[in-house]
Amino acid sequence: MSKIKNIFQNSPISPLFIAESITKHSTKTEIGAHHIFLGQIRADKVENKTVKAIEYTSFEDLALTQMTAIREEIFAKYDITCMHIYHSLGVVNRGEICLFVFTSSKHRKEATLACNEVVERIKNELPIWGKEIFEDETHQWKINQ
């Protein structure tokens, strides 16, 4: 298996970091298409309470091993130039970004398909848990749709 790369950041993903990631690709002139997915914390309402943040935890070692296998499968399946993935751990407030997936390819179709598939697989296969914290400091455990 290839080298294990970290995907976790102990903070929200900053828009500046996303912009810098895009900028770094300007020298890779074989790329003709980028596809970016950004997950943002939504202020869900449950009965009378509103989500103010999600606190993420993970079984990090297992998540990174799984992610490495997923990454290899995606590269084998799609003709993409590169793929970058960042997921937040800890508290991320509503309106902030918690997931950043960035795929690039020669033509748009491959980047789009690869990005969509990897987002689904991150949500379904990585041992990460979101605790939805309400404004009154009570919480419930997030369930992925």
Added chain:
Amino acid sequence: MATIKIISFGRLKEILGSDFEFDAENTNELLNQLNEKFTQLKDLKLRIAVNQKIILENTELKNSDVVALMPPYSGG
């Protein structure tokens, strides 16, 4: 009988608390015993990993195995 370490995550960690040691021969026996001890576990779906490998069937346990109990994932 093996003495193993149990680690848990998310909602399961709220129920089971911090990591602890436990005696069990295999994963089925472990789950039965935990269900008796922690009745809130009953209705929870969980995934099990032994030494970071997800297992789908009953698995024999050895001394110092690390058994991870994981509720449904909710990343992203």
